[in-house]
Structures are given as C-alpha cells and as structure tokens.
Amino acid sequence: MLPEWLASWCRTHLGAAPAEVLHESAHMSEVYGLRLTDGRTVAVKSRPDQSGREATCVEVQRFAVLNGFPAAAPITGVTLHRGRAVHAEQWRPGGDVLRDDDRATARLFAAPLARLVGIAADIEIGGAEPGAVEPPLPNPEWTRWDHDEPGVWPRIPYFEGHDESRVPGFVVEAAARIRDRLSEIYLPRVLGHADWESQNIRWQGGALWAVHDWDSIAWLPEAAIAGAASGAFASHAEPTLAPITSSEAFLETYQEARRRPFDDEEIAVAWAASLWLALHNARAEALNERKPVALNAVASQATERLRLAGA
Incomplete structure (x- = not known):
C-alpha cells in the first residue's frame, strides 16, 4: 500500500x-x-x-x-x-547483475567508474557560477572515516543501541589503523559514486545498462573513490570484499582509463579505502548477528591490505 x-x-x-x-x-x-x-x-x-x-x-x-x-x-x-x-x-528497469569477483570482472567495473569521475569533474563545486553545487557532505556513512566524533566509527543512527562488544577486536583495531592512515592525507577531492557494488549496476550483453543508487555520491580523494570500489564491486546479495588480485586489476584499469597513474600516496589511500568499507560491513554483520561474509573476507585479507595501505 x-x-x-x-x-x-x-x-x-x-x-x-x-x-x-x-x-x-x-x-x-x-x-x-x-x-x-x-x-x-x-x-x-x-x-x-x-x-x-x-x-x-x-x-x-x-x-x-x-x-x-x-x-x-x-x-x-x-x-x-x-x-x-x-x-x-x-523508470529504468532491466539489465543483469554480474556476480563474479575475478580480475576480468574487476576490469569491467573499473572503466565506467573512471568515466563517471571524469564527467563529474566538470561540475563546479561551491562556486558562484550558475550550475555550481555544494559538496555532497556529509559523505555516506560507510565512507565517513573523516568524521570528528569520538571513537573509531562515525555515529550511525541505525547502529545505536547495539552491543559493540560483538564486533571482533581485530575489526576495531584495523579500522583504527585505517582511520589514522587516512587522517594523514591531503589530497584534492572529487565527486564519485561511493557504493559501486554489483547490486547497483546493471549490464546488457556485456555493455553497461544502468547505474543506480545515486544517493551515494561522495566528495573524497579520487584514490579513495577508486579504492573503495575496488574492494566493494563484487557485493550483490551480501556486502563482501573482492580478492586482493581483483582489487589490483580494478585499480590498474581505473588508472589506465583515467590516463593518470596514481602516485605512491594515492595507491596507499586506495588500499586503505578498500578495507574501510569491508570493516564497516563486517561491523554491521557482527552487530546484527548476520552471516559473516564480509567478516570472513576481512579476517583473511586485512593483514595484507593494511600493509599495502601503509597502516
């Protein structure tokens, strides 16, 4: 009704x-x-x-x-x-969800994100010119590592009242290390889609048909936009974390499509952002006592992603 x-x-x-x-x-x-x-x-x-x-x-x-x-x-x-x-x-229905998490699928998802960031770069932010818009802040809560609230996590209303002791210590520790690492960066921000998951993207005959969930536009360093997507692109029924080799392929293709290689700092930021989203999802699973999909992926990948992030 x-x-x-x-x-x-x-x-x-x-x-x-x-x-x-x-x-x-x-x-x-x-x-x-x-x-x-x-x-x-x-x-x-x-x-x-x-x-x-x-x-x-x-x-x-x-x-x-x-x-x-x-x-x-x-x-x-x-x-x-x-x-x-x-x-x-x-109303734009139709299209197929791609559910693979291999390197070839990662490359397929990376190129259109690079195209979108390039298009959005022509939108004027915060200026006085006609058509200028304000930054879309606050960023979506799953990318809000730059919050100014006490503790590791930003305040998220739908998590309030849950028992935080359910969240494994290694998740909290990794989140604190990633947040500390990202707090050190001073990179220009861009507009980009911060929920670049397979559940939000439809394909027809191998071609991109529709991107949905535009509520998730964020104002972040470009490396963070690409990095977050490199870990999250494989999420469909349940949020997960793509294999490390697939995230590598995603980041390689993204840089090729943008015709701009990331420097060492940006590469580290990309890896940090890739892990933060998975940590957010692992926390959600623990708080809501759900099947540990992201949690298991974090448990197996966090050490290497922390190393790649310099955290």
Missing part, C-alpha cells in the same frame, strides 16, 4: 497520480516504481534529508545522463517532505 503523501506529491510535482505500482522497496531509502495516470513510468525516491547533500547527488546524476552516462534521468529536483528528501526520475 502506497503512503498517503505519495499520490499528492505526484500530482503536485509530476502532474499525474499513480495508477499502478511497478516496484516497491525500502532499505536506506524508499523507492516506488510507478505507472502514472498519463501513462508515464517513473521512480519516486524518498530518504532522510541529510543537510541538502541529496540535491547535489541528483545534480551529478542529471549531469552524467546529459553527458551520455547510462542511468535514469532525474525528472524533478529534490523537495523536502516531513524531513525526507524526495525526487522523481525515469
């Missing part, structure tokens, strides 16, 4: 009411695939407002589509409704 506000929102912002529900999901955001009374098919997305970062995320999505990147084009801007940020975009 659709929430009461949705029909009136659609009439106000889209000029037609919902006639049929094509899709409905709720995780960190609510997504409604709708056929409207005028025949159009749209997706309406609603998520907790985070100080306006949603508007920048939608602008990056719009700009990427205008420049030929495969994604659903936004139809409206972001509006606020009872503390939630809401917008509509084209």
